Amino acid sequence: MKRTPLTVRGAERLKAELKKLKTEDRPRVVNAIAEAREHGDLKENAEYHAAREEQGLIEARIKDIEAKLSTAEIIDVTKVNAQGKVIFGATVDVYDEASDSEVTYQIVGEDEADIKEGLLSVNSPIARALIGKEEGDECEVETPGGLRRYEIVEVRYQ
Known part of the structure; x- marks a missing residue:
C-alpha cells in the first residue's frame, strides 16, 4: 500500500x-x-x-x-533532524531571480497544496528542485512561464 x-x-x-x-x-x-x-x-x-x-x-x-x-x-517536521536540508514539511524562503523577490513555501502533501497560501505540493516541479538543497544553494526549475532560478535564503522546520 x-x-x-x-x-x-x-x-x-x-x-x-x-x-x-x-x-x-x-x-x-x-x-x-x-x-x-x-x-x-x-x-x-x-x-x-x-x-x-x-x-x-x-x-x-x-x-x-x-x-x-x-x-x-x-x-512532524519539528521532530526530524534534516541538518538544514529542504525536506517534506520544511518552510523555505527562496529568492526568485525572475521577480526579484523573496517567496516563502512550505512543502506539503498533494491534498494540502494551495499555492496562494504558499503551500507547495511535494510533487510540484519547484518542490522537487528544492528538496535536498540547503541554505545558499541555487536551483533552476522549468515552469510553464519558462526557466526560473531560485536561491535558498532560509530553511525552517516549524
Whole structure:
C-alpha cells in the first residue's frame, strides 16, 4: 500500500472536516431528505432530489477523507533532524531571480497544496528542485512561464 505524506496540520484539517461531515452535514441532509419525503410525490420533488444529491456528495467526501487518512504517513517536521536540508514539511524562503523577490513555501502533501497560501505540493516541479538543497544553494526549475532560478535564503522546520 502506498503511503501518502501529510503534515501534522494537514492531518488535523482532514480529521476536523471528517468530524464536521459526520456530526453536522450528514445529519442535516438526512433531516432534509425526511422533510422532503413528507411533501409527497418524490418524482417531482426538487428538495428531495437536491438533498439526495448532497447526501451523495457528503458520503463520497467522507470515503475520500477516510481513505486518505488510512494511507497517510503523518510527518512532524519539528521532530526530524534534516541538518538544514529542504525536506517534506520544511518552510523555505527562496529568492526568485525572475521577480526579484523573496517567496516563502512550505512543502506539503498533494491534498494540502494551495499555492496562494504558499503551500507547495511535494510533487510540484519547484518542490522537487528544492528538496535536498540547503541554505545558499541555487536551483533552476522549468515552469510553464519558462526557466526560473531560485536561491535558498532560509530553511525552517516549524
